[in-house]
Amino acid sequence: xxxxxxxxxxxxxxxxxxxxxxxxxxxxxxxxxxxxxxxxxxxxxxxxxxxxxxxxxxxxxxxxxxxxxxxxxxxxxxxxxxxxxxxxxxxxxxxxxxxxxxxxxxxxxxxxxxxxxxxxxxxxxxxxxxxxxxxxxxxxxxxxxxxxxxxxxxxxxxxxxxxxxxxxxxxxxxxxxxxxxxxxxxxxxxxxxxxxxxxxxxxxxxxxxxxxxxxxxxxxxxxxxxxxxxxxxxxxxxxxxxxxxxxxxxxxxxxxxxxxxxxxxxxxxxxxxxxxxxxxxxxxxxxxxxxxxxxxxxxxxxxxxxxxxxxxxxxxxxxxxxxxxxxxxxxxxxxxxxxxxxxxxxxxxxxxxx
Numbered sequence: 001x002x003x004x005x006x007x008x009x010x011x012x013x014x015x016x017x018x019x020x021x022x023x024x025x026x027x028x029x030x031x032x033x034x035x036x037x038x039x040x041x042x043x044x045x046x047x048x049x050x051x052x053x054x055x056x057x058x059x060x061x062x063x064x065x066x067x068x069x070x071x072x073x074x075x076x077x078x079x080x081x082x083x084x085x086x087x088x089x090x091x092x093x094x095x096x097x098x099x100x101x102x103x104x105x106x107x108x109x110x111x112x113x114x115x116x117x118x119x120x121x122x123x124x125x126x127x128x129x130x131x132x133x134x135x136x137x138x139x140x141x142x143x144x145x146x147x148x149x150x151x152x153x154x155x156x157x158x159x160x161x162x163x164x165x166x167x168x169x170x171x172x173x174x175x176x177x178x179x180x181x182x183x184x185x186x187x188x189x190x191x192x193x194x195x196x197x198x199x200x201x202x203x204x205x206x207x208x209x210x211x212x213x214x215x216x217x218x219x220x221x222x223x224x225x226x227x228x229x230x231x232x233x234x235x236x237x238x239x240x241x242x243x244x245x246x247x248x249x250x251x252x253x254x255x256x257x258x259x260x261x262x263x264x265x266x267x268x269x270x271x272x273x274x275x276x277x278x279x280x281x282x283x284x285x286x287x288x289x290x291x292x293x294x295x296x297x298x299x300x301x302x303x304x305x306x307x308x309x310x311x312x313x314x315x316x317x318x319x320x321x322x323x324x325x326x327x328x329x330x331x332x333x334x335x336x337x338x339x340x341x342x343x344x345x346x347x348x349x350x351x352x353x354x
Contacts, residue, residue, distance in 0.1 A: 003076065003077045004043065004074070004075075004076050004077075005074075005075055005076075005077055006072045006073070006074055006075075007046065007053060007072060007073060007074075007075045008071060008072050009062070009065060009066055009070060009071060009072065009073055011052040011053055012044075012046060012052060012053045012054070012055055012062060012073070012075070013052065013053070013054055013055070014054070014055055014059055014062070015047075015054040015055060015056060023059065023060055023063050024060070027060045028060055028063060028064050028067070031060055031061055031064040032064040032067060032068060035061075035064055035065065035068055035070075036068065040061070040065070040073065040074055042058070042061075043058075043073075043074040043075050043076045044056075044057065044058035044061055044062060044073060044074070044075040044076070045057035045058060045075070045076050045078055045113070045117060046058075046075045046076070046077055046078070047077070047078060047079070048077055048079075053075070053077065055075075056078070056113075056117075057113065057117040057118075057120045058075075058120060059120070060120075061073070078111065078112070100122065100132060101132035101133060101135055101136050101154075102136060103122065104118050104122060104124075104129050104132045104133050105132075105133045105136055105137070107122075108129075108133060115127075115129045115130050115133075116129075131154075131158055132154070134158075134161055135147055135154060135157045135158070135161070136148075138161055138165070139157060139160065139161065139165070139168060140165040140166070140168040140169055142169050142172075143157070143160060143168045143169055143172045146172065151176075152172070153182075155182050156175065156182055156185055159182060159185040159186055159189060160172060160175075160185070160189075162189055162218075163189065163192070163193065163218075164216070164217055164218070164338075166338060166343065166344070166345045167192070167193070167196060167338070167345065170336075170345070170347075171188075171189070171192050174188070174192075193218060193299045194298060194299055194300075195334055195335040195336065196299065196334060196335070196336050196337070196338050196345070197294075197300055197301075197302060197325050197328055197329065197333070197334040197336075197337050197338070198214075198217050198219055198299070198300065198301035198302070198337075198338050198339070198340065199301065199302045199303075199304070199309055199321045199322065199325050199337060199338070199339045199340070200213060200214070200301055200302070200303050200304075200321075200339070200340045200341070201303070201304050201305060201306045201307045201308065201309070201319055201321070201341060202226075202233050202303055202304075202305060203305055203306055203307040204307055207233070210233070210303075211246045211248070213340050214248055214301055215246075215248070217299075217301070217338075217340065218299055219248060219299050219300070219301040220248065220249060220298035220299045220300070221248070221249045221250075221251065221298055221299070221300045221301070222242065222248055222249070222250050222251070222300075222301050222303055223251045223253055223256075223293075223300055223301065223302050223303065224238065224250065224251065224252045224253065224254075224303045225253055225254075225256040225257055225302050225303065225304060225320070225321060225324060226254065226257050226303065226304060226305055227254035227255070227256070227257025227258070227259075227260075228254070228257070228260070233303075235252040235254075238250050238252070239252060249298075251293075253290075253293070255287075255290055256284070256290055256302075256324055257320065258276075258280050258283070258320040259283060262276065262279055262280060262283070263320075266317060267317065273311070273317075273318055276317075276318060277318065277323045280320055280323050280324075281323055281327060284323075284324065284327055291327075291328065291331060291333060294328060294333045294334075301340075302321045302324060302325055303321070304319040304320060304321035305319065306318075306319035307341055308339075308341050308342065309321055309322035309325075309339045309341070309342060310322055310342070312342075321339075322339070322349075325337040325339075325349070326346075326349035329346075329347075329349055330349070335347065337349055
């Protein structure tokens, strides 16, 4: 927010803290041509000073208006809560990458500037501004710390950002241990994602909520392992539109569901957690061919019914997807399992002994 004003050009000066210290002649030419043909579009952003105004965003627009002989220009006057912060940056032409990211984030979050406005101030494109902010906000804490202290170059951090936060630390450690280049990172990230089997419960979700969570985790294939489907998310309807509308392949594998008699015994508490897991695993191993479809699969999610994979809050029972995912990890189809509701990566899941 700010105050919109028509301000005399003589009352506006260039901010000393602007990291973009030189104007680009090509940009000036384009803006001047636009101003001549269409007039001013976006207003400048300025801050009020004791002796006038300082331009925060729009230095090229200001210089173009001066070259055209304008006397006034449209501007939005914004109040910056901490101008001393901006003033402290004025000599930082050699600012480090992570410091520049922090500067961009401050301008965006505290001062309410859009990415293109921040970019105009610091001499970067909108995409570069967004990338620098993402390196500080979207990297997992331990990975972000490596970026801040210079151990993780920005170009590698941007590749790691393709992974969900919970998968970033292990992948980053592999990068360090094996001294991967950025090209190595790009080559290995897809295989790494395939090595994680995601699990999700459909309880409490609508279709769009389900799709949103799967997309956030970069899931390529949803394997519905419910048997029966319990009336929630009809498999025929999912099969007819899931890939066509949402771009995620859908498979219904009811043969991987817990048998009805076993579920009934478990839900009626005739058997306990350990016996349920033990008998379900024995059922899976009656025919090892049930697992074959998981070899070299793109990133896969298993969908069961219960919200959580393990007893949690008001849910007193395991969902069979936990035991299925654990079996797939133990059998070497995947290296780790991750449940969306639990938001936890498990590399060595605990299973009762058969």
